Amino acid sequence: MISKSKICLILTSLLAVLAAVGIIYSFKFISIGTQGHQIDKFIKHAGYYQLKQIESQSEDGSFTATLNWVKGKREKELRSSPVVKDLRVTFKVDANDECQFKITDLNDSRFHLPENEPYPFTKQRYANKQKEFNLFETEISQVGQKFFFELRRKSTQEIIFSTKDFPLYFTDKYIEVTTQMKDSMIFGLGDRRTDFILKSGKYSLWTRDAADVDNGTPGKEIYGFHPMYLKRDIANNQFQVTLFRNYYGMQVDYEQNSHLTYKVIGGNIDFKFFIGDSNPETSIKLYHNYINGWILHPFWSSGFHQCRWGYKNSDMLMDVWNNYNKYGIPFDSLWTDIDYMYKYQDFTIDFERFNITQMQQIYNLQFCKQTNKIIIFFFNAFIVRSDPKGVHWSSIVDVGIALDSDAAEKGLDMNVFIQSAKTNQSLVGKVWPGQTYYPDFNHPNSTEFWYDGLKNLSSYGISQDGIWIDMNEFSNFVAGEIVPSQSLIEKIKYFLAIDQPTLPFNPLGLERIDHKTLSLDSKHYSGPQGILFNSSNGHVPTQYDFHNLNGFGEGIATYKAAQKLGKKLTFILSRSTAVGSGKYVQHWNGDGYSNWEYMKLSIPSIMNFNMYGIPFNGDDICGLMHDATAEVCARWQQLGSLYPFSRNHNNNDASSQEPYVFKDHPYVLSSTIKTLNVRYQLLKFYYHLFVKGNGLGTIFRPLFWSYPSDDKAYVYETQFMIGDYLMAAPVVKPGNVIKQSTNSCVYIPKGGLFYNFYDFTEFKEGEHCYEVPFDSTLPLYIKSGKIVHIQDKQKVLRSRFLDNTFTLMIALDENNFASGSMLTIDDYNSDENIISNCVDNQNCVVDLFAQGKLSENNMFQINLKIEQETEKTTFQTILIDKLVVIGIKTNDKTYYKTIDLSENPLIINRNNLQFDVQFQL
Structure with missing residues (x-):
């Protein structure tokens, strides 16, 4: 493989020649064009949808209707994404405080996710729905007129959702729909570090391996996919939740007190509305019920946790464990990051660096004298910690499977990896162990594959109590994939970002959409036994369809594996999540910096995930990246003592930040002990809120x-x-x-x-x-x-x-x-x-x-x-x-x-x- 330094030398000469003949300009044009703004030319002269026919109406207020496209006089055809000219509109009353507005093609043939588990679905809460008891009312345009839909709160006439006076576009790979947003404030709208009250801006929803602060610039969302918002009607102090039930990548343009526009690269227009009252908790509980609720964590995981990428051997673990015990710092779990693995390969332990006897001492499992083997029942209730100082073992499992590993060989035999459309073989990316495959969690064999891998860890004489699944956006250190037979020209095109996916619109703005993730044309299992999607209709799902579900799928597989391993209450910490993930996993806010801004923004992030239905959530106390100062760490330990999930986590390249290392600033240790003692005083009270x-x-x-x-x-x-x-x-x-x-x-x-x-x-x-x-x-x-x-x-x-x-x-x-x-x-x-x-x-x-x-x-x-x-x-x-x-x-x-x-x-x-x-x- 040619190194980038050599490619740079080649490019220097090549670009000089290209510039001489004027081709350099074309390269720039191609790069900008493929970022996906061709849609602007279409919109400039585009037509509109008119209401063609009311097909049906029900006594509860439900209706169906059809639309047809009226072409603009100067409209230019969007060849890469033609207009879907005939549409069906459905409004469904699900309860007196819950309803759905949906627009599809006439045959409802476009890729969308089913309305049953593991996805959110409507629960039957009322046997009889009567229109007069609905908290809402609707209005639509007249037949033959430009179509609009409006949903209002009946008691106050507050506009909950209205497309009136806004354009509506429905093309193959670009959908745009806008709602009025007057006299209101909204909260939520994705996994991002920003203030809790959302400000005007352009917000991407696309799962990414990033640690950005979102200032309203496209491409700043981080790991999860949650296209919902809580809205407050300021004048009447009423709340409601809106979920856009579409899992494709999107950009949401929000102008406070004006409007909110969804720009989506696939699927349907599908909104769920949950009409609450003056208590925001009312509509949030309705939403949580729809997304299948959240699971309860085991009690021990409510305690304090210590972690670091950089505990390179069991001696370092012993040192941390001994110091925590020496200084009397309460904690319940000592974590291992990727350091513990053999060559960073999943489901392995590097026994040259991690002595199993030392680890068994730290995690203190009871030994059986007759066989000198560890007793592992796989039931948390039966695991005995023989030493009062023993703690729980929580460890990371990355999603990428190293090509030269035993797990890869087994995965190939089981055919469980995502397939490349370029090679028709298992897609190859690159993460910590080098070149990797990626499990396809839609494949019917994937759950068994994942279970076998996690079970393999238990065979070493130590069992995970907490399972940490990371990099599951899916993160990739190259854009798209590694193609072994790639030509020099293809490598140059990749280097110049010319070969990125061609879309009419890019929800990430100027960042290529397959940056640090998989090729969007890579293929998932397409049979009737799909775990996440039943492809009996012949559609072959791709990463274009599934990208925002990667972490969701791994979460389900890990949850099923943990249950099969005998864990009754599961603790699975997932970086990437989606709507409904709380039924299977817990979450932390991901990578961040050791500074005041990231500490402050951890608070609205945790509030957001409480709304998203994953309340057992926290942030890396003292920050993950860069060196934490004593003052930042002390204040973060104080704040983090009341995070639902409380863990100090550090980066391999940063200086140590355990509470006892700040010798010149003893207040860090003193404050940590005092504030964690308060946490443990409140631990059963805190846990009872989750149970209740x-x-x-x-x-x-x-x-x-x-x-x-x-x-x-x-x-x-x-x-x-x-x-x-x-x-x-x-x-x-x-x-x-x-x-x-x-x-x-x-x-x-x-x-x-x-x-x-x-x-x-x-x-x-x-x-x-x-x-x-x-x-x-x-x-x-x-x-x-x-x-x-x-x-x-x-x-x-x-x-x-x-x-x-x-x-x-x-x-x-x-x-x-x-x-x-x-x-x-x-x-x-x-x-x-x-x-x-x-x-x-x-x-x-x-x-x-x-x-x-x-x-x-x-x-x-x-x-x-x-x-x-x-x-x-x-x-x-x-x-x-x-x-x-x-x-x-x-x-x-x-x-x-x-x-x-x-x-x-x-x-x-x-x-x-x-x-x-x-x-x-």
């Missing part, structure tokens, strides 16, 4: 979620809520390095009342500013009227050693009332116990109600009621050995009182319990 959600709704929320009518609450994007209970105001800006402190502020929304989580100081509505030392915990507040259960009697290094005894923090409101909930199980470490009592149709939640009353002689009484959440609630014994009553008001003063019940704890083991506790103020 039962696969629907958000956990890590924006401030306005609890105060949607306060316009100012939308401005404070870095404050966040944990459920509707706790509010955090992390420090995300540099402070005074001399004073080692930062002046920071918290905003209490209108009508809000909060108490400092640590000293119970009262905070009323308005902005409050204060100094936050570098050596500090995360500024945290408990909302009045809420009961939070914590475990503050002990400091533990592992989640499995948290006991069955709780403290109730009762933050009274102005009526001396507070409520909350907690789980009724006594063993969070047994997946089987959680599943049999808490998951799906099982219930293990009790509701707590506390009513305070001030009597004579400054005696205060708390009446605590325990009520099961449903008739199916099961009870195991849990204990309450302390009450902290906050917000007691008398004589114009506010008090708190701690009541020690350790000698006579409250026992919760059945329904309808009441406890009366009195104390002197």
Whole structure:
């Protein structure tokens, strides 16, 4: 193969000759043209669709109609993407608060994904749908007129979606549809690092291996594909969710308070609408129900995690493990990145660098003395960690399969790799191990292939507790593929980016669409047994169709493999996700830099993924790339202590950033220990929010979620809520390095009342500013009227050693009332116990109600009621050995009182319990 340096020498001479004859200009023209802006010439004089016929109408408001194309007088034919001249429009009422608007060709023959699992599909929620009960109404143009569709909220006449006064184009490889967007703000619209309230800009939706910050320039989206948005009607303070159910690459042009335009390179026009109310959670839960909800993670994964690309051998792992134990830093999992693999090959361990005995000591699995073999039952509940210091092993699995590996040989035998259209053999790309194949997760053999690979890791005497699937966009270090027989001319064309895919429109702007991924013409399995798509109609799916589903498919295969390996509650961390991935995987925000901007933007990213239905989500604490400063790392550890998924992760080329390495800045270690101790105090409370959600709704929320009518609450994007209970105001800006402190502020929304989580100081509505030392915990507040259960009697290094005894923090409101909930199980470490009592149709939640009353002689009484959440609630014994009553008001003063019940704890083991506790103020 000719090196790029040699190609450069050839090009220097070649380009000089080309320039002399004027051909260099043509090369530039070809390069720009193939970026895909030919559509502009077509649109300039294009015609329009008129409503041809109303085919059917139903009593619930549903209808079907046909459209036909009226050609513009000066319209120029778009040869690369001809107009689809006859279309069918379908509007379907799915429930009184849910509906679908769809435009297809007359035979509905274009490639689209089915409306059944594993994809989102409509659930039957109402037996009878009556038009008068719909929250929405529709309007369309008259027969013979230019077609438009409008969907309005019936109660306020708010326009939810309207194509009126905007063009509509439906060609083979380019679709454009626009909706009005007046007096509104939107949130979401893809996996990107940007502010939570979306600003005007051009936003790409195309899964990419990148670490960009998105400023509204095309080509800045990162790993996932989530074409949904939450919309707030500002005037009426109403919320709704819109999903564009199209998985092709697209660009969305958004102009605040004006319009939003989808520009898509295939498929159909297919919108799902979820009509909520003044609580944003309402429409989000409707959306989550449609996308099949999200799965519950095992309890141990709620603990803290340490990871690095750069733990090059088991001695380094031992050093990290020993230091965490030495300094008393709580953590539950020590990760290995690609370093642990033999030549970076999947499903292997390099035993020359990673001593299996050392790894077994770190991960502390019980040995069987009779056979001197490790006992691996593959059931989390039965894996025994013999040393209290033992942690869980989580490790990476990349998607690229090295050509010279055992896995590649097996994959070729099973015919599971994506096929090249150029060679008619398995497509060859390049990732960490060198040249690689890529599994086709549509192939019926792919799940078994993936299971066999993961099972092979277990045969070495150590089993993954957490599975980390990375590079699954699919990432490729070359554009498209490696073609062994490529000619010199083809190599030159590739070098000049002349041979990129020719499209009428490129949703990535100036970046070639196959940059760092696979050739778009590469082929997937096309038979009736396809896992992701049944090709019984003869369509051969390509990467053009499937690109945004790559990570989704791998997630499903990994989930099925993990279940087959016996894991009851799965923890699968996937970088690339799509609509519906939360049913199978968890997520982190991917690669980022060790700076204030990336730290700050981690917050809206996690909020977005809560909306997208993957609430167990986090960011690389202290940042992945570049050297983290002590101040950044300390503040990030504080913030990350309340990420749903909390992991410090570092890059191979950056300096170490474990909390104990900052010897000249001891506040990093001190702050980390203090703030992680808070996390572990709250760990069972945090986990109970996931269990209580039962696969629907958000956990890590924006401030306005609890105060949607306060316009100012939308401005404070870095404050966040944990459920509707706790509010955090992390420090995300540099402070005074001399004073080692930062002046920071918290905003209490209108009508809000909060108490400092640590000293119970009262905070009323308005902005409050204060100094936050570098050596500090995360500024945290408990909302009045809420009961939070914590475990503050002990400091533990592992989640499995948290006991069955709780403290109730009762933050009274102005009526001396507070409520909350907690789980009724006594063993969070047994997946089987959680599943049999808490998951799906099982219930293990009790509701707590506390009513305070001030009597004579400054005696205060708390009446605590325990009520099961449903008739199916099961009870195991849990204990309450302390009450902290906050917000007691008398004589114009506010008090708190701690009541020690350790000698006579409250026992919760059945329904309808009441406890009366009195104390002197």
